[in-house]
Amino acid sequence: MSDPFPEAQFADRTLVVSGGSRGIGLAIALGAARRGANVVLMAKTAEPHPRLPGTVHSAAAEIEEAGGKAVAVVGDVRNEDDVQRAVDTAVAHFGGIDIVVNNASAIATEPTQALSAKKFDLMMDINVRGTFLLTRAALPALLASDVPHVLTVAPPLNMNPHWLGAHPSYTLSKYGMTLLSLGWAEEFRAARDGAGIGFSCLWPQTYIATSAVANLPDGDTLVEASRSPDIMGDAAVAILSRPPGEVNGRTFIDADVLTAVGVTDLSRYGGGDTPMWDIFLDKS
Incomplete structure (x- = not known):
């Protein structure tokens, strides 16, 4: 598949990506690596999982093969010490941090009466706490x-009652990630002598063919109607190539980002003629 952004360059720019061993996180890391980026991947998967392909080490090898430089950090985004170690690793190896990608996320969509407190806590700890910890630790750099x-891989704030009622706890955790991003956009708008930091969110228009989708009961059918993670990688490249002030405080949809810069044929990313719309998005 041809590169939709051959002019985009990330040489000497350093990313820290949470949950980067596979799927969307790895796709974003690879998109930057193909353009010369340094990448620090933080993920828990140090050894192969029977149902999930790839480890943080194999992902780092892919980044090196794609033309970037990579360091793998085995760690849990919920753990403050692990997060600080990932940030310190980026600074020690590459001299700083230019981009943080808050990708690590947990999902549980059971009805409230069936949702365990353990799963509720897991979503809040990974999605909200993890996003907070990694961003806070990286702020000095x-x-x-x-x-x-x-x-941050999080959706636009859609107050449609359907989405509020579909899975309230998961919705709370993902909207919490979005609210943190929007809040930080304002908190740090005047930082760096008014240049600020580019806090933005990115969400897929359709289901993405990740291992999490493939492992669902009807995974094979869902994967056929899902687009490749590459669409999120390409959309992220388009956002991160822009000046921080242009994207600060915004929430983006991957397909909209790409069509806005002239990538009108999205069939290259798969999903068939009618890919399955993602949650939190109203088709109208």
Whole structure:
């Protein structure tokens, strides 16, 4: 598949990506790596999982093969010490941090009466706490960067009662990630002598063919109607190539980002003629 952004360059820029061993996180990391980026991947998967392909180490090898430089950090985004170690690793190896990608996320969509407190806590700890911990730890390095961005994989705030009632606890955790991003956009708008940091969110228009989708009961059917993670990687490249102030405080949909820059044929990403619309998005 041809590169839709051959002019985009990430040489000497350093990313820290949470949950980067596979799926969307790895796709975003690879998109930047193909353009020369340094990448620090933080993920828990140190050894192969029977149902999930790839480890943080194999992902780092893919990044190196794609033309970037990579360091793998085995760690849990819920753990403050692990997060600080990932940030310290980026600074030690590459001299700083220019981009944070808050990708690590947990999902549980059971009805409230069937949802365990353990799963509720897991979503809040990974999605909200993890996003907070990684961003907070990286802030000193981001504030020293010339082009700092924080991209969070989270949806636009859609107050349609359907989405509020479909899975309230998961919705709370994902909207919490979005609210943190929007709040930080304002909190740090005047930082760096008014240049700020580019806090933005990115969400897929359709289901994405990740291992999590493939492992669902009807996974084979869902994967056929899902687009490749590459669409999120390409959309992230388009966002992160822009000046921080242009994207600060915004929530983006991958397909909209790409069509806005002239990538009108999205069939390259798969999903068939009618890919399955993702949650939190109204088709109208």
